[in-house]
Amino acid sequence: MTQDEIIEMAKQAGLGFLLDAGFMCHQEVKDFAKLIAQHEREKSLKLWMLLDDIDTADDIAKTDHDTYRRLCRNTQQKRWAVLSESEVDAAIRARGQA
DSSP: OOHHHHHHHHHHTTOSEEETTEEEOOHHHHHHHHHHHHHHHHHHHHHHHHHHHHHHHHHHTTTOHHHHHHHHHHHHGGGGGTSOHHHHHHHHHHHHHO
16 A cells, blocks of 8 residues: 555545645644555565565475475465464455445
8 A cells, every 4th residue: 555545545534634736634644654655565575575485485396395385384374473363354354344
């Protein structure tokens, strides 16, 4: 999610004010949106790196299925360091309400 997308959500939530030039939001909202965007980018990058590690495991263990599965299991368990079970559950529930 980008900072602009978050600010658009703030607009939809009424966390700003309208001027003749268009929507404006308080600097605190802009700062908060920037922090959220950075946090989400970091989580996305960490999850991407885990996927890349699984791809690397495929390269390492081309002919050894057991080794590949072991490497993948070890890597996929690290996802919980990026997103907690409660975060995943909340996201699934929110998706069902959308």
